[in-house]
Amino acid sequence: MNGLDEQMTGTTSTARGLARRLGPFLGLIGILLAGVVLNGQTFLSLYNQLNVLGRVSIIALPAIGMTLVIISAGIDLSVGSLLSLSTVACAMLLMEREWTRATSITVPLFILFALMVGYFIGRGILIHKGHDRKRADIVGLIAGLLMAVAVGLWSSAQVAHGFSTIAVLLIIPILGLFLGAFNGVIIAKGRIQPFIVTLGMMSAAMGLAKFIAGRGGQIHPIYYQSAGYSAEGTVNIAPQSFDFLSSQVVIHFTLTRLRFGRHIYAIGGNEETARLSGVNVDRVKMMVYGICGSLSALAGVLYCASYSQGKPDAGATWELDAIAAVVIGGTSLMGGRGTVIGTMVGVLILGYLGNILNLQEVPSEVQDILKGVIIIGAVLLQEGTLLWWLRGIKRKRIS
Amino acid sequence: MEQKMHDRIGAIHTRRYLLSALTILLLLPVVMTGCAKSADEGTWVIGFSQVTVKEPWRVVFNENLRAKALEYGDAVDLIVLDADDRTENQVEHIQIFISRQVDAILISPKEASGCSRAIQEATEAGIPVIVLDRDTTWKGYAAFIGASNLVIGRAAGTYAVQQLGGAGSAEGKIYEICGALASTPAQERRDGFHEVVGQEPGVVILGGLDGDWKLDQGKAIAQDALQIHRDIDIIYAHNDPMAYGAYQAAREMGVADRIRFLGIDGLPEEGAVWVRNGILAATFLYSTPGEAGLEIAIDILEGRREITPGERITLPTATITAENVTEFLKQDDPRP
Numbered sequence: 056m057n058g059l060d061e062q063m064t065g066t067t068s069t070a071r072g073l074a075r076r077l078g079p080f081l082g083l084i085g086i087l088l089a090g091v092v093l094n095g096q097t098f099l100s101l102y103n104q105l106n107v108l109g110r111v112s113i114i115a116l117p118a119i120g121m122t123l124v125i126i127s128a129g130i131d132l133s134v135g136s137l138l139s140l141s142t143v144a145c146a147m148l149l150m151e152r153e154w155t156r157a158t159s160i161t162v163p164l165f166i167l168f169a170l171m172v173g174y175f176i177g178r179g180i181l182i183h184k185g186h187d188r189k190r191a192d193i194v195g196l197i198a199g200l201l202m203a204v205a206v207g208l209w210s211s212a213q214v215a216h217g218f219s220t221i222a223v224l225l226i227i228p229i230l231g232l233f234l235g236a237f238n239g240v241i242i243a244k245g246r247i248q249p250f251i252v253t254l255g256m257m258s259a260a261m262g263l264a265k266f267i268a269g270r271g272g273q274i275h276p277i278y279y280q281s282a283g284y285s286a287e288g289t290v291n292i293a294p295q296s297f298d299f300l301s302s303q304v305v306i307h308f309t310l311t312r313l314r315f316g317r318h319i320y321a322i323g324g325n326e327e328t329a330r331l332s333g334v335n336v337d338r339v340k341m342m343v344y345g346i347c348g349s350l351s352a353l354a355g356v357l358y359c360a361s362y363s364q365g366k367p368d369a370g371a372t373w374e375l376d377a378i379a380a381v382v383i384g385g386t387s388l389m390g391g392r393g394t395v396i397g398t399m400v401g402v403l404i405l406g407y408l409g410n411i412l413n414l415q416e417v418p419s420e421v422q423d424i425l426k427g428v429i430i431i432g433a434v435l436l437q438e439g440t441l442l443w444w445l446r447g448i449k450r451k452r453i454s
Numbered sequence: 455m456e457q458k459m460h461d462r463i464g465a466i467h468t469r470r471y472l473l474s475a476l477t478i479l480l481l482l483p484v485v486m487t488g489c490a491k492s493a494d495e496g497t498w499v500i501g502f503s504q505v506t507v508k509e510p511w512r513v514v515f516n517e518n519l520r521a522k523a524l525e526y527g528d529a530v531d532l533i534v535l536d537a538d539d540r541t542e543n544q545v546e547h548i549q550i551f552i553s554r555q556v557d558a559i560l561i562s563p564k565e566a567s568g569c570s571r572a573i574q575e576a577t578e579a580g581i582p583v584i585v586l587d588r589d590t591t592w593k594g595y596a597a598f599i600g601a602s603n604l605v606i607g608r609a610a611g612t613y614a615v616q617q618l619g620g621a622g623s624a625e626g627k628i629y630e631i632c633g634a635l636a637s638t639p640a641q642e643r644r645d646g647f648h649e650v651v652g653q654e655p656g657v658v659i660l661g662g663l664d665g666d667w668k669l670d671q672g673k674a675i676a677q678d679a680l681q682i683h684r685d686i687d688i689i690y691a692h693n694d695p696m697a698y699g700a701y702q703a704a705r706e707m708g709v710a711d712r713i714r715f716l717g718i719d720g721l722p723e724e725g726a727v728w729v730r731n732g733i734l735a736a737t738f739l740y741s742t743p744g745e746a747g748l749e750i751a752i753d754i755l756e757g758r759r760e761i762t763p764g765e766r767i768t769l770p771t772a773t774i775t776a777e778n779v780t781e782f783l784k785q786d787d788p789r790p
Contacts, residue, residue, distance in 0.1 A: 097681050106677045270513050362669050368508055413678035419664030
């Protein structure tokens with residue numbers, strides 16, 4: 056158990072472990088200090104802080120999902136495409152007043168989800184109360200069907216006046232959940248590398264986004280008179296930061312306190328050992344990719360709220376930004392080690408870096424170079440191998 | 455155990471072969487029908503290779519071109535291929551067009567050099583090639599048609615100077631948000647603008663960061679810029695979405711009313727709508743060259759026009775403001 060704890064928090068007694076754990080925080084403090092020194096009051100103002108938080112809260116969600124995936128020794132390249140798909144579906148659900156491709160794809164999945172939830176809850180309660188399985192199955196099925204009908208009626212009632220905010224906040228993450236879980240099923244049952252499967256999903260989801268957007272991938276603007284998210288009207292930064300912080304807290308709790316979280320670390324550490332110890336590896340993987348997908352989709356809804364548009368390539372290359380944040384946050388790409396808090400720090404480092412450089416009016420090309428340097432530098436420092444290497448050179452010189 | 459593993463691996467292999475065979479079988483008819491289609495008598499077959507349909511402007515480009523082809527009725531058979539932003543696909547498209555012996559080729563290439571050789575081959579095979587929007591290094595084509603970003607940049611500059619008090623007496627601060635600076639359109643939209651505005655000693659142009667044509671990046675840049683420059687009079691963005699993003703930032707900060715936003719492109723569902731809604735002060739039309747291209751191709755084929763190799767035709771721009779915006783909107787747009 057001690058070993059597992061070490062893996063989870065990244066604590067080891069060595070200096071390397073300490074560097075790994077504290078590195079991202081020191082980096083963030085350094086960046087914040089640089090911001091205060093260079094830009095002073097402008098940087099510290101509430102307005103600026105809320106801006107940065109609002110901006111990073113979108114990328115933070117797929118990054119949190121990506122952390123789970125990477126801890127389980129996987130990778131998810133499809134988060135950007137799932138985000139794009141969600142922005143298009145969300146914008147269309149909010150704005151269109153008729154049955155569109157977006158509704159044809161999202162509503163059946165929503166109904167299916169309700170059916171599954173109803174079935175498992177109904178069945179679970181009966182089995183818990185000591186009824187036999189056959190009876191529990193039937194009651195579960197009836198409960199599921201009832202829920203499915205209710206959800207079906209509710210969503211078709213929404214079509215006529217455009218979907219409400221609550222509706223898209225429910226439906227869109229479910230779309231992501233199914234597509235993400237599909238990744239997980241293929242990875243777990245088909246025994247194919249996550250890189251390949253999610254690469255396929257990256258392309259397929261991008262295509263699907265263009266397909267449902269219509270006309271080869273048009274942009275769907277959201278106007279503020281709509282029934283939905285008051286996209287152009289109010290500043291949505293506060294609820295966004297809330298979404299971001301709450302999912303961060305929930306996932307952090309899951310990882311550190313629940314058995315499911317320990318299973319993720321176990322799989323990332325050594326999949327075969329985890330399997331032999333009785334971990335249901337396939338199910339955990341499905342859930343991990345499903346969570347990652349649904350967080351990416353939720354980020355798509357936030358994108359719509361921030362930028363009042365659904366765009367089939369809104370999240371292109373965001374998967375790389377998410378991976379960068381995860382890596383800066385000290386999570387190992389080899390799996391088995393990492394924290395969600397680290398990822399949040401990584402996201403903030405990248406966000407503040409862009410903000411400070413913009414405030415300093417540093418040209419874009421220089422900003423890109425600095426971003427690259429920070430990514431590589433952060434990992435080098437965390438691994439502590441740089442010092443070891445330099446020491447080696449010194450030793451050779453002496454001898 | 456080992457035997458079992460072996461069997462399993464064998465089974466997976468067989469399944470993989472079956473799958474790939476199935477895929478090929480499924481794809482075969484698609485490919486065959488693509489090749490087998492041949493021209494009817496009395497119909498001009500025109501092949502068009504579009505670099506990408508990812509950008510809304512390209513979507514409108516294709517739509518306008520298709521609408522123009524429909525005007526000719528049965529006389530024109532237009533084949534539109536999407537190169538998915540890859541030069542090698544465009545070269546392949548031209549080779550397909552040559553082997554299918556189309557009557558004329560329209561191409562909107564990805565960049566100047568990659569397609570030149572294929573265009574030369576097509577021209578040497580006797581097929582007139584009309585290059586649209588972006589020029590190629592080889593200038594032997596039948597015609598090049600495109601809007602000039604330099605001209606558009608100048609038009610935007612002229613408008614901005616006029617808004618700030620007119621030539622000679624203009625005063626104020628302009629903040630510029632650039633498109634992807636590694637691309638020619640962004641460079642020309644910047645250079646044309648600076649050329650005109652640079653002659654006004656009272657006007658300062660700030661900024662110039664790269665917003666990569668994206669609304670979200672335009673917004674982020676404006677959020678940061680508005681904090682350090684509190685007295686900006688005009689925000690000039692190299693396309694409408696970035697100008698709209700800047701507007702969102704200013705609105706959230708409560709300063710949108712005293713800033714005028716200028717964009718470029720004037721698409722019927724983006725810039726034009728934003729101008730009508732009073733969000734952008736003006737946008738500058740970046741005309742799609744498809745209709746003119748098709749018209750010239752048909753004129754050449756029907757003998758109404760002589761080919762002068764390397765001929766360049768520049769499409770005019772238009773300044774879209776609240777006064778004339780209705781001309782540029784879609785007539786059936788139901789949106790508020």
